[in-house]
Amino acid sequence: MIKVSIIGSGNVAGHLVQAFAKSDSVELIQLFSRKKDAGITLPENISLVHDFAALEEADLYIIAVTDGVIAEISGELPFKNRLIAHTSGTMPLETIGDDNRKAVFYPLQTFSKNKAVDFREIPICIEAQFAADFQLLERTARAISDKTYAINSDQRKALHVAAVFANNFTNHLYQIADEICRENQMPFDILKPLIVETASKILQLSPSEAQTGPAKRNDSKTIAAHEAFLSDYKKDIYHILTESIQQHGKKL
Amino acid sequence: MIKVSIIGSGNVAGHLVQAFAKSDSVELIQLFSRKKDAGITLPENISLVHDFAALEEADLYIIAVTDGVIAEISGELPFKNRLIAHTSGTMPLETIGDDNRKAVFYPLQTFSKNKAVDFREIPICIEAQFAADFQLLERTARAISDKTYAINSDQRKALHVAAVFANNFTNHLYQIADEICRENQMPFDILKPLIVETASKILQLSPSEAQTGPAKRNDSKTIAAHEAFLSDYKKDIYHILTESIQQHGKKL
Numbered sequence: 001m002i003k004v005s006i007i008g009s010g011n012v013a014g015h016l017v018q019a020f021a022k023s024d025s026v027e028l029i030q031l032f033s034r035k036k037d038a039g040i041t042l043p044e045n046i047s048l049v050h051d052f053a054a055l056e057e058a059d060l061y062i063i064a065v066t067d068g069v070i071a072e073i074s075g076e077l078p079f080k081n082r083l084i085a086h087t088s089g090t091m092p093l094e095t096i097g098d099d100n101r102k103a104v105f106y107p108l109q110t111f112s113k114n115k116a117v118d119f120r121e122i123p124i125c126i127e128a129q130f131a132a133d134f135q136l137l138e139r140t141a142r143a144i145s146d147k148t149y150a151i152n153s154d155q156r157k158a159l160h161v162a163a164v165f166a167n168n169f170t171n172h173l174y175q176i177a178d179e180i181c182r183e184n185q186m187p188f189d190i191l192k193p194l195i196v197e198t199a200s201k202i203l204q205l206s207p208s209e210a211q212t213g214p215a216k217r218n219d220s221k222t223i224a225a226h227e228a229f230l231s232d233y234k235k236d237i238y239h240i241l242t243e244s245i246q247q248h249g250k251k252l
Numbered sequence: 253m254i255k256v257s258i259i260g261s262g263n264v265a266g267h268l269v270q271a272f273a274k275s276d277s278v279e280l281i282q283l284f285s286r287k288k289d290a291g292i293t294l295p296e297n298i299s300l301v302h303d304f305a306a307l308e309e310a311d312l313y314i315i316a317v318t319d320g321v322i323a324e325i326s327g328e329l330p331f332k333n334r335l336i337a338h339t340s341g342t343m344p345l346e347t348i349g350d351d352n353r354k355a356v357f358y359p360l361q362t363f364s365k366n367k368a369v370d371f372r373e374i375p376i377c378i379e380a381q382f383a384a385d386f387q388l389l390e391r392t393a394r395a396i397s398d399k400t401y402a403i404n405s406d407q408r409k410a411l412h413v414a415a416v417f418a419n420n421f422t423n424h425l426y427q428i429a430d431e432i433c434r435e436n437q438m439p440f441d442i443l444k445p446l447i448v449e450t451a452s453k454i455l456q457l458s459p460s461e462a463q464t465g466p467a468k469r470n471d472s473k474t475i476a477a478h479e480a481f482l483s484d485y486k487k488d489i490y491h492i493l494t495e496s497i498q499q500h501g502k503k504l
Contacts, residue, residue, distance in 0.1 A: 164466065247485065248424075
């Protein structure tokens with residue numbers, strides 16, 4: 001059994017606790033939280049601690065906290081030469097202090113407090129200083145997910161930017177579509193099947209193959225009508241994305 | 253039984269044929285196609301015709317062709333005072349010629365030739381000149397879909413713009429994310445679970461509630477790092493969408 005302790009009490013920490021609790025090959029031993037009430041439902045055999053000195057020996061400590069405090073927390077750990085991983089998509093491996101063995105255990109997903117996720121479907125990106133540590137991380141990741149990837153710090157930085165496009169920006173386009181619906185007395189519900197189908201299409205087709213619409217087919221009449229209909233930032237966003245689709249079309 | 257004939261042989265026509273073939277309350281009687289081989293698999297009792305004069309009397313004719321030829325085809329129909337609907341998201345009701353009763357039967361979905369869709373989940377937006385025709389359209393739509401909406405021509409124009417954001421532009425963001433992955437030797441597969449989760453989240457949360465990421469939390473350090481990482485059109489798109497998310501955040 002791989003002994004794991006988790007440091008943190010946010011969404012990622014909470015989802016990791018739930019995922020490890022179901023595993024046969026990983027034993028979650030402690031959850032560290034500065035707050036007295038971590039707000040996480042802990043399985044029976046896992047103890048909640050509030051003092052770094054109370055952390056028992058484990059094979060792996062996962063620091064699941066916001067980017068800005070990873071370095072500080074790793075510096076406060078009262079032990080040396082143990083394996084410490086952070087869960088950030090943006091921070092380099094070196095964010096972990098030099099006293100311990102550095103690693104990254106980054107689950108690439110958008111976590112909400114009140115929405116369950118199937119952890120087996122979540123890609124886990126791992127990185128470590130040493131080969132033996134990498135293997136332990138890999139076994140730990142496979143205990144909760146079917147999708148593990150070796151991703152170095154440079155790649156992870158790029159991946160995080162890609163995820164901003166695929167997740168944050170996409171969601172913002174949903175928000176603009178929602179606004180257009182409401183401004184014209186239509187429920188956003190009309191668009192939901194289209195949104196779900198658009199996402200599920202790329203499981204079968206590449207985004208390039210799946211591209212449709214007025215920009216893709218250079219339908220300048222429809223594009224002009226849409227731009228005349230829109231104003232302000234919506235018009236600017238429409239324009240820049242239409243141009244980008246057309247430029248991509250030319251490259252093919 | 254409502255008697256329906258379909259004019260056209262594209263993706264929408266093909267999917268409509270499959271959907272009506274399963275219905276108990278709609279009888280699909282003829283499919284009109286200019287091409288000798290319509291490329292659509294027709295159920296046994298539906299005849300394929302190539303001459304407008306061969307069109308039998310039906311309660312509803314659905315013209316499922318590209319926007320540019322709807323007016324021409326509706327003008328060529330050799331009968332009067334019958335109910336004719338087009339399936340376009342962008343063309344007004346008036347695109348149908350004055351000889352017949354005008355209507356719109358617009359299924360809001362992205363159709364691909366080789367990907368099956370569950371028509372019961374597809375919103376159908378309907379519009380008609382006369383109340384009795386509207387009721388017949390509604391019964392026809394309900395025969396194949398659980399989601400029917402009364403949408404007038406102005407609303408439909410707005411809805412089509414919203415759909416460009418929710419579908420075409422979203423897919424283009426997937427394409428940019430795919431490029432970033434490939435440029436950094438990572439498979440696009442890593443992002444697929446995130447993309448599917450992002451879409452399915454808005455079934456439970458409004459896009460505004462679901463928004464996360466550096467722009468939403470005004471994380472200027474991460475934003476600056478991402479903009480330094482990106483170049484050209486990717487950087488421009490990152491910038492304009494980040495600004496728009498931040499502006500929306502201020503309004504709340």
